[in-house]
Amino acid sequence: MLFLQCQTQWRVGGSGVVGLDYGVVLQMMDLYAVGNRRQALEDLQIMESRAKELINKAAEPKQPKKGGKR
Numbered sequence: 001m002l003f004l005q006c007q008t009q010w011r012v013g014g015s016g017v018v019g020l021d022y023g024v025v026l027q028m029m030d031l032y033a034v035g036n037r038r039q040a041l042e043d044l045q046i047m048e049s050r051a052k053e054l055i056n057k058a059a060e061p062k063q064p065k066k067g068g069k070r
Helices: 022-031 037-059
Strands: 010-013 016-020
16 A cells, blocks of 8 residues: 555656655655554565566667568
């Protein structure tokens, strides 16, 4: 649930998505009274890592296929 609550809190740089804004993540943990904050953060980082890969891959410019019709 924490990941969904923070889904609009991405930090973005020149090379794409960098990661979640952990300052906001910690505030959300307080707001929603997350019990085991360490475990929640570790779980969130796993989801964040995969999401960054997918977001940045989707943002890559598409390369034309070689050997296609002319």
